[in-house]
Amino acid sequence: MNDVAAKSQGQASLPTWPDEVYQTLKDAGVRQVGIVPDAGHSRLIRAFEADPETRVVTLTTEEEGVAMLAGAWLGGERGVLLLQSSGVGNCINMLSLPVICHMPLLMIVTMRGDWGEFNPWQIPMGQGTKAALESIGVIVTRADEPHLVASTVQGAANMAFNTWRPTAVLIGQRVLGAKNFKELARK
C-alpha cells in the first residue's frame, strides 16, 4: 500500500519532457513506433499507445525495429525506435541496413550503466553505447538535462529525416533517475 501511494505521488511530480518528446515526434511525422520497453520510455509509450495515428509495435529484440523502420521508410512512413542502452548492442549488424541504404532511422535510447548506476551488469553496454553506435555509422547526440531532451530529439529527427541517415539520442540516467535496488529491497 505504501508503495502504491509513493508511486502515485511520484507520478504527480514526473517531469514533462516525455510529453514534449511526443509532440516533437508527432511534428516530425512519426507513424510507426518500435519498442522494447524501458521504464524511462513508459510515459512516451503510453502517449503513442493512446494515439490512433501511431502504430506501436512491441519487438522481441531491438534489431527487429531497425529492420521494421527500414520497411516503413520503403513504404513512405517515418518511425522511431525506443530502446534501452543494453539493446543498442543487439542492433549493430542490422544498422548496416540504414547506413548502406541511406535511410533515415531515429533511435531514442534511455541510458543504463551511466550516472548513478548500481547494477554492475549494466556497465559494459552502457559505457559502450556511444562508441558502438558511432562505430557502425550512427550520428549520436546526448541529453543530460530534462529541459534539453525535446530539442535534442528534434535535432536528431531533423538530421535523420532531412539527411537520410541513422541518428540516435542518448537520454542520460541523470535525466531518468537511477534505480537503487538495495533501497527498493528495504522498502
Next chain:
Amino acid sequence: MNNPNALLHRRDVVNELLRARSELLVIAGLGAPNWDISAAGDSPNNFPLWGAMGAASMIGLGLALAQPKRRVLVITGDGEMLMSIGSLATIAVEAPANLTIAVLDNERYGETGMQKTHTAAGVDLAGIAAASGIRTSRIVRTQAEVTEIRDLAHEGRGPVFAQIKINPEALGFVMPPVDGSILTTRFRQAVLGDDSLYN
C-alpha cells in the same frame, strides 16, 4: 527423410510465386533468394538484401503496415529466418493482412559451404509460425501447393507463412543492383512516386 529427387527447385518455386506479379512488392533475404528473385526478373518493386541477415521478415512488416493497400511478399532462406525467429511472434501479434512470408528451405547455409541449418534436424518453422499465431502457416512440398501460396500472397488474408522444402542445389548468381541507395531510391520511387525524391 526427404527424397532429394522429389524436392522442388528453388527457381521454379520463385517463378511461380512471382507469376503475373503485377503490383506485388517483394523483399528478398540475402544470398540465394536475392539471386532467385532477380533471375525471375529484376524490378523496382523488388528490394533484395545483400546483408543485414535477419532483416527480411521485419522489413516486410514495416512495409506492409506502411502500405496496407499493397501486397507484400518476403522470400527468404531458412538460415535467415532462423536468425530472426522471434519476428514471427511480432508479426503474428501485428497480424498484417497483406503480408506473406515464403521461406525457401533447403536445410542449408547455402552461401557458406552448405552447412546444415536447424531445419535439417527437423526444426519446424511452419509449426513455430503457427504456434506464434500465424494461422495460415504451411509446409509446402509440391508445385501445386506453391501455387496456393502464390494465390494467398496475391489475394488471400494474411499474414501467411510458408516453409517451402527445396532442393539444396547451388545455382548461378543473377545479381540485381548492389548499391543500397539505388535499391532504396528506385523502390520508393516505384511505390511512392517522384515526390519521394524530394525532402
